[in-house]
Amino acid sequence: MQRDPLDRDQRIGLHADMLLIRAFEDRITQMAHEQGRLPGMQITCHGQEAVAAGVVRALTPRDVIVTNHRSHGHLLARGVDPGALLAEIMGRQGGLNHGKSGTLHLADPGRNVLMTSTVVGAGPLLAMGAAFAQHYRQEQGVTCVFFGDGAAAEGSVHEAMNLAAVWKLPVLFVCESNCWAGAQAHKEHCPIGEIAARAASYNMPGEMTDGNDVEGVHETARGFLEHCRSGKGPALMECRTYRMHGHGEHDQQQYVDKDELASWAGRDPIVRHAEVLRRDGLGEFMAGMLERADQAVDRAVAFADASPFPPPEEALDHLYVNPILREG
Numbered sequence: 001m002q003r004d005p006l007d008r009d010q011r012i013g014l015h016a017d018m019l020l021i022r023a024f025e026d027r028i029t030q031m032a033h034e035q036g037r038l039p040g041m042q043i044t045c046h047g048q049e050a051v052a053a054g055v056v057r058a059l060t061p062r063d064v065i066v067t068n069h070r071s072h073g074h075l076l077a078r079g080v081d082p083g084a085l086l087a088e089i090m091g092r093q094g095g096l097n098h099g100k101s102g103t104l105h106l107a108d109p110g111r112n113v114l115m116t117s118t119v120v121g122a123g124p125l126l127a128m129g130a131a132f133a134q135h136y137r138q139e140q141g142v143t144c145v146f147f148g149d150g151a152a153a154e155g156s157v158h159e160a161m162n163l164a165a166v167w168k169l170p171v172l173f174v175c176e177s178n179c180w181a182g183a184q185a186h187k188e189h190c191p192i193g194e195i196a197a198r199a200a201s202y203n204m205p206g207e208m209t210d211g212n213d214v215e216g217v218h219e220t221a222r223g224f225l226e227h228c229r230s231g232k233g234p235a236l237m238e239c240r241t242y243r244m245h246g247h248g249e250h251d252q253q254q255y256v257d258k259d260e261l262a263s264w265a266g267r268d269p270i271v272r273h274a275e276v277l278r279r280d281g282l283g284e285f286m287a288g289m290l291e292r293a294d295q296a297v298d299r300a301v302a303f304a305d306a307s308p309f310p311p312p313e314e315a316l317d318h319l320y321v322n323p324i325l326r327e328g
């Protein structure tokens with residue numbers, strides 16, 4: 001189907017999202033190395049910003065997102081306030097989930113970000129519930145589930161794809177194929193190389209895209225979302241990209257070939273897109289964008305730092321839905 005080309009504002013918007021994600025996570029990296037500044041493990045999507053921006057900007061507000069441990073980019077592209085996100089990562093009361101989720105269980109029901117599952121491969125199966133509800137209620141929404149190339153080797157992902165195809169559920173499976181699963185290289189756990197090729201075995205459309213080309217990712221996502229929305233069932237989109245940092249900020253990547261890393265650094269999605277925008281005469285619209293992203297992160301840090309930890313008497317609040325109150 002012929003789609004309208006992206007207009008200037010959409011293209012600049014994609015760029016702004018990537019800049020905000022990078023600025024936010026650069027700060028996470030910095031803070032993660034300051035003693036006692038951030039609790040727990042910090043997992044960033046450095047190098048993968050085009051996937052988050054390109055896919056999430058193609059969704060409508062009623063579409064549901066199920067994300068995984070590498071979720072900051074998905075949430076920021078969805079419009080989550082960076083201050084609320086950082087405060088949550090820091091376990092503060094002003095956080096997105098009142099300081100109860102931390103970085104690994106983020107959710108924003110108001111924006112249809114259903115949940116973060118950090119059980120590798122669980123997200124696609126959990127997305128079946130959301131997609132079945134959309135289908136059953138005859139809503140127009142699609143469920144978009146992000147998972148890694150390592151997760152694709154889990155049996156649960158096979159079950160989810162099979163069920164989604166059999167029931168023709170509106171699911172966009174987005175595999176962020178970032179060449180690593182922890183310290184294990186893609187080729188060590190994926191005999192077929194292209195995960196998208198597996199779509200054929202579920203009789204659903206699938207495609208491998210350049211995950212560092214934000215406009216290409218966006219276009220592919222738009223096409224697949226039209227497919228899912230039109231009642232034809234699920235689709236699988238594999239975005240080939242690279243995890244530029246270690247699995248988490250604690251991981252110094254000693255196992256990564258330095259030439260490989262340098263070669264992917266030369267395909268940085270933000271640098272590439274800036275060149276494309278300049279080439280197309282949109283350079284003037286990029287003025288000040290970097291500074292604005294940094295300022296947004298400065299404000300986020302100030303907000304999160306000023307937010308207190310939740311008081312002990314609230315320890316059990318916000319953890320479960322109260323079915324009685326809900327019915328009321």
Ligand SMILES: Cc1ncc(C[n+]2csc(CCOP(=O)(O)OP(=O)(O)O)c2C)c(N)n1
Nearest residue numbers: 070118119120148149150151178180181182
């Ligand atoms: C069922 C399960 N097994 C192992 C882990 C530990 N673990 C967390 S992330 C990860 C690697 C996942 O790789 P991939 O799916 O490619 O996602 P990426 O980290 O590359 O984004 C592993 C093994 C886990 N959280 N859950």
Ligand SMILES: [Mg+2]
Nearest residue numbers: 148149180181
């Ligand atoms: Mg991976």
